[in-house]
Amino acid sequence: MxxxxxxxxxxxxxxxxxxxxxxxxxxxxxxxxxxxxxxxxxxxxxxxxxxxxxxxxxxxxxxxxxxxxxxxxxxxxxxxRKPHGHFYCLKCKSLQEFDLNEIAGRLSKVATAEKFETESFKVEIEGVCKSCRDKENKKAKRNLSTSPKISRTKPSRQK
Amino acid sequence: MxxxxxxxxxxxxxxxxxxxxxxxxxxxxxxxxxxxxxxxxxxxxxxxxxxxxxxxxxxxxxxxxxxxxxxxxxxxxxxxRKPHGHFYCLKCKSLQEFDLNEIAGRLSKVATAEKFETESFKVEIEGVCKSCRDKENKKAKRNLSTSPKISRTKPSRQK
DNA sequence: TTTGGTATTGAAATTGATTTTCATTTAGTG
DNA sequence: CACTAAATGAAAATCAATTTCAATACCAAA
The missing domain is CATH 1.10.10.10 (Winged helix-like DNA-binding domain superfamily/Winged helix DNA-binding domain)
Incomplete structure (x- = not known):
């Protein structure tokens, strides 16, 4: 090094x-x-x-x-070595990876078709991970009547 | 409204x-x-x-x-209505869109397979757009001998 | 239409991450 | 060992994003 x-x-x-x-x-x-x-x-x-x-x-x-x-x-x-995308969990802010092999190939084709010179890809799937979903479900069962108020602004940045 | x-x-x-x-x-x-x-x-x-x-x-x-x-x-x-990805040009900072139909389908499958509940996709291809590439080529021809020094830090944010 | 409670506004201040400055120290060459 | 450019640490500066707060405006109910 x-x-x-x-x-x-x-x-x-x-x-x-x-x-x-x-x-x-x-x-x-x-x-x-x-x-x-x-x-x-x-x-x-x-x-x-x-x-x-x-x-x-x-x-x-x-x-x-x-x-x-x-x-x-x-x-x-x-x-x-391997290109990968990310699952980004909107609840717990965690990132998990997934393989991008096949998708990267397709994206390359799209880029070429549009005469764009590719430097890198960025593929993210936003949503809720299994573990958070499980937690939510439990909570929902415990507390069927309360619907949480939607906040107007995004949560403050962590740390 | x-x-x-x-x-x-x-x-x-x-x-x-x-x-x-x-x-x-x-x-x-x-x-x-x-x-x-x-x-x-x-x-x-x-x-x-x-x-x-x-x-x-x-x-x-x-x-x-x-x-x-x-x-x-x-x-x-x-x-x-239509999901789309972005080409992001690292030189001129422009964004162009491209259709995401087919790719979104594949991503959905990946998400499902990993038990991830999808909220949205984000697909970006970073690189250099045709117009910037053309400019670069012209410059290179005019000025074959100089190799620009690589900057240590990313360019300051615009505006 | 007037009134009252709540949402909205504009300016300024705050936040939080990122980036730079600067005086000092250090790595690596000769 | 001596020199020079690179690297360091602390503090300050930047910059976009967000909040605060006092004043104002919306709109529903009287």
Missing amino acids: REFLKTKGYKMTPQRELVFRSFFELGEHVSVDELFDRVKRIDESVGYSTVWRNLKLICEVGLAREVTVGDGVTRYDRVT | REFLKTKGYKMTPQRELVFRSFFELGEHVSVDELFDRVKRIDESVGYSTVWRNLKLICEVGLAREVTVGDGVTRYDRVT
């Missing part, structure tokens, strides 16, 4: 190594805050901007890419 | 009517700023928050939905 970065003109530092390692240890869909928390647990002295900048760097060198869902927090996905 | 809103417990006001009308007159992918600009041209006195709140309201009552690409600006799409 040190060598890899060197060829791109970057230096290796203990902080950078820690950030990179932590990022790859964590699963997918890592937010800056999550990564920062993890890094801090190992080295209290590392600053937020260092984590942020190195996460950006990981993207810059092509090892990760940004994922944005509609909640105002950017997450970062390790670039893996 | 007045009646429609009344049934949902909302009042009609001149400002609201203007915001709604302007939104539907504009094309798709409207940002708050764009809508605000347009509204202001007709009535200087309307405030930004009024535009913002009414755009939210349009979503709330199901006539529009948020679209987020990776540039930090939320856009709003009129909810139309």
